[in-house]
Amino acid sequence: MSASKKKLAWGLAALVAVAVVVGIVRGRGEHRTPPAQHEGHAKALYQCSMHPTIISQRPENCPICGMRLTKVEQAPPQPPSQPGERNVLFYRHPMRPDVTSPEPAKDEIGMDYIPVYEDEAASAQESEVAGHASVHISPERQQLIGVRTAPVEERPLVQTVRAPGWVVYNIELSEILAAYKQILLTTYNIRTHPMERVVQRANTHRESLEFEMALLGLSQEQVLDLANVVLLKLPKYVPTILLPPGRALIYVNVFEHEAPFIKLGQAVRVTTPAFPGESFEGAVTYIEPALDPVSRTLKVRVGVLDPKELLWNQLSVDAVFEVPLGTKLAIPREALLDAGETRLAFVDHGGGHIEPRAVRVGHRAGDFVEVLEGLAADERVVTSATFLVDSESRLRAAVAGLSGAHQH
Numbered sequence: 001m002s003a004s005k006k007k008l009a010w011g012l013a014a015l016v017a018v019a020v021v022v023g024i025v026r027g028r029g030e031h032r033t034p035p036a037q038h039e040g041h042a043k044a045l046y047q048c049s050m051h052p053t054i055i056s057q058r059p060e061n062c063p064i065c066g067m068r069l070t071k072v073e074q075a076p077p078q079p080p081s082q083p084g085e086r087n088v089l090f091y092r093h094p095m096r097p098d099v100t101s102p103e104p105a106k107d108e109i110g111m112d113y114i115p116v117y118e119d120e121a122a123s124a125q126e127s128e129v130a131g132h133a134s135v136h137i138s139p140e141r142q143q144l145i146g147v148r149t150a151p152v153e154e155r156p157l158v159q160t161v162r163a164p165g166w167v168v169y170n171i172e173l174s175e176i177l178a179a180y181k182q183i184l185l186t187t188y189n190i191r192t193h194p195m196e197r198v199v200q201r202a203n204t205h206r207e208s209l210e211f212e213m214a215l216l217g218l219s220q221e222q223v224l225d226l227a228n229v230v231l232l233k234l235p236k237y238v239p240t241i242l243l244p245p246g247r248a249l250i251y252v253n254v255f256e257h258e259a260p261f262i263k264l265g266q267a268v269r270v271t272t273p274a275f276p277g278e279s280f281e282g283a284v285t286y287i288e289p290a291l292d293p294v295s296r297t298l299k300v301r302v303g304v305l306d307p308k309e310l311l312w313n314q315l316s317v318d319a320v321f322e323v324p325l326g327t328k329l330a331i332p333r334e335a336l337l338d339a340g341e342t343r344l345a346f347v348d349h350g351g352g353h354i355e356p357r358a359v360r361v362g363h364r365a366g367d368f369v370e371v372l373e374g375l376a377a378d379e380r381v382v383t384s385a386t387f388l389v390d391s392e393s394r395l396r397a398a399v400a401g402l403s404g405a406h407q408h
Contacts, residue, residue, distance in 0.1 A: 161321040283303060
């Protein structure tokens with residue numbers, strides 16, 4: 001071998017040796033990196049914003065809705081017994097928390113079971129609501145899934161009662177009044193008739209017409225005035241008996257659970273599909289003393305102003321009663337959830353801490369619900385994405401229960 005070739009071979013050998021040494025040094029340098037920079041952190045999990053039970057260790061698509069899974073925050077780990085370690089209690093099914101495995105596994109569609117750590121289970125705090133637990137949802141994730149809150153506060157509540165009805169034309173009342181006038185004269189003329197049966201039959205007919213007039217909204221005082229007009233031969237009817245032009249009478253059927261809100265003299269606004277944009281103002285003139293046993297409704301008589309005389313006999317109408325309830329402690333209706341026999345709301349304590357709370361409610365007025373027990377003024381409740389928060393709360397409670405069973 002020539003001297004030049006020997007020098008080249010020695011040079012290549014030296015380069016290889018240097019590369020090996022550098023690699024070894026770098027490897028040792030990496031092993032000298034503090035473990036805290038690489039260990040002690042939980043493996044990232046990804047969750048569907050619409051279906052919180054769908055959790056994966058990979059940023060894939062939700063198998064239900066197809067949305068991309070988003071990275072979720074893990075509960076901060078408790079100080080481990082050895083640096084960089086978290087104790088896994090068990091692994092749970094990604095869609096069914098009650099299905100667990102002591103070892104890593106996959107579900108029916110190939111998704112990995114989710115590890116449940118000791119510190120994660122310990123962070124699920126029990127609540128007074130059965131099957132629910134307090135949860136921690138970071139402000140960033142709350143924004144992602146659309147969580148909004150509203151204050152619990154005193155506010156004036158107005159109960160709106162809507163009821164269907166129909167117009168009763170004035171001629172009906174006129175016909176009954178004419179018949180009543182005739183029976184009054186008859187009973188007066190036969191008051192001394194020798195056959196008691198004839199007098200009794202006439203009086204029964206008179207009482208029947210008086211009952212019909214009461215159903216049409218006439219008071220006892222008005223009926224007495226009419227009797228005086230007829231028997232004393234006054235020149236004309238008392239003006240309050242017959243409705244003058246520009247007025248109409250309406251019957252409405254109010255459901256029994258709303259009937260206690262209806263009072264005599266109460267203001268009413270009436271509309272009809274026959275005349276869009278038109279409304280008629282009126283007031284309650286008569287309330288029947290008994291419910292209809294079939295429809296479970298209460299018949300209410302309403303007198304309304306009809307200056308254009310648009311309302312004809314049997315025309316369908318809609319009546320609206322606005323009933324002030326006073327100032328009450330209330331929350332938005334969206335904040336209330338039904339959990340079986342319990343109604344609950346989620347209280348936002350700030351910093352991502354959300355607590356389920358059992359609530360007893362009163363009247364539902366428009367967009368708000370009266371709060372009787374369970375919440376205090378100036379607290380804040382979740383008003384949107386409540387079903388996602390509810391799912392998270394149930395999931396945490398299930399995980400906590402399973403972790404307790406596994407620890408025993």
